[in-house]
Amino acid sequence: MTWIYHNGEFKSRDTIHVDIEDRGYQFGDGIYEVFRIYDQQLFEVDAHLQRLERSANEIKMHLPVSRDTLARDMHELVQRNDILNGIVYLQVTRGVAARYHGFPSSDVPTQMVAYVKNMPRPTEDMQQGVNAILIDDSRWLRCDIKSLNLLGNVLAKQTASEHGAFEAIQHRDGTVTEGSSSNVFMIQNGKVYTHPATNLILNGITRLKVLKLCQQLQLEVYEKSFSTEEILDADEVFITSTTSEIMPIKRVNDQDIGPGIPGPLTVKLQEAFEKEIQAV
Template identity: 55%
Template sequence: MKYFVDGQFTDQEGIKISIDDRGYYFGDGVYEVIKVYNGELYTAEEHFNRLVESAEKVKMVLPYSKDELIDVANELVKANTIETGHIYIQVTRGVSPRAHQFPEIPVTPVVTAYAIENPRPLKNIDEGVKVKIVEDVRWLRCDIKSLNLLGNVMAKQEAYESGCAEALFVRDGIVMEGSSSNVFGIKDGTVYTHPATNLILNGITRRVVIQLCEELKIPFVEKEFTPIEALGMDEFFLTSTTAEITPIISIEGHTIGTGKPGVLTKKLQEAFAHQIPVPVKAN
């Protein structure tokens, strides 16, 4: 398996990460996950644009251009012969003795990346998943795709221990997003989701869903809603790079709709599947 580490393509034995890397000390960095279908990067421009935006928001200058990073991702796909999988890429502020403030002497950000096979989650897509409501105690800059994910990790574990696939974050009585996904409710034929503020991540698949709603002429509204309103939705689904469009059939043990993926959710899934570079087939 080939990796990209600090400017070089290498195997695992060649990877060397300093203990003084600020990503290790502080989670001082940003990252992206880019899906690969049929050996091709999916929505690469959007993902790497967001990586640049996240870096700018934490006052970090990337050591490579967007096009150079896309070239790195494509080379990893080729070197690892990835058919259906994803690229993980992260950038930390760099190596410097531990101190909370930024390094006084400029350091070069450290870029690492890898590519792995990861099949489409067709079982979840076809059957739907259960989610658990968890209080959102994260910081106020969830729009930055940073390495600071402990709050997300704790929420995901709480959901997992309850037999659920995802945690549904609620902050001040409002449904926000999942621990690693965006969430959508459908009521009377209209799709609802939380507005893209600093309190959620504006997911790339979230943006694709908005575009698909426009193309399919499905009413779409960015509007806050409460957990009670969520339980009353006719359909519910989550989205992410790796989860695609996954129906939610139960929230806190409360059945959503009929307890099966709904008509509009299936319509969006079909539209999504037809615009990715991969034939629709079972695992």
């Protein structure tokens, strides 16, 4: 049986139903997190839950349980489903209420659901590198909130797919922000650059881990914006996310990045990240 976490209880999948007036369904009025599972252990669970709490605060929504309780319940969900390597998807919406743009009354309970999914690590892509394209960033201005409003990201990812690319690297008036579902890093002359954690990007958990690894490896790292011209001229480019980990970009817009293979500093960071996984 597949177990689902629903409003604090563990239930079988076929008993879970979404109400047509759930505000997540009608408005995208909710937030979510995706946790990586390595050897049945959740990776960076505290960081994910801190970000979930921040997202909730930013949209003026109260989480129904504490971070400690959620961490315990997510671990139990993994164990109940006997998932070795995969993800946990956790979503919270503002609840079920008659359709009205304003918030429902405070006595309407939030709706929380989580499920697990087998997902192997993308080892081959991480070894060989992947392609990306550059596109305009047409999303809203609160990308720092991990909300359910992902249509802009979906359209960007679809555009990448239609061009045979793994990811769409977005930019605002020529300034690179982030990928459709990832953060973007550039390496030039041994220095690592990534867009600062403003409202224009999601402050990724893997992004934060990479910043720490750069410090440990004594790499110069700058949270500083860079242009589309600079990324095309970079020595190395990689993206980060919970599911893609540290993914080298070997080509952008049909132009090779460096020699068109994963660069030495990217590989060094991958090796350091691997040690972090093994230490979970």
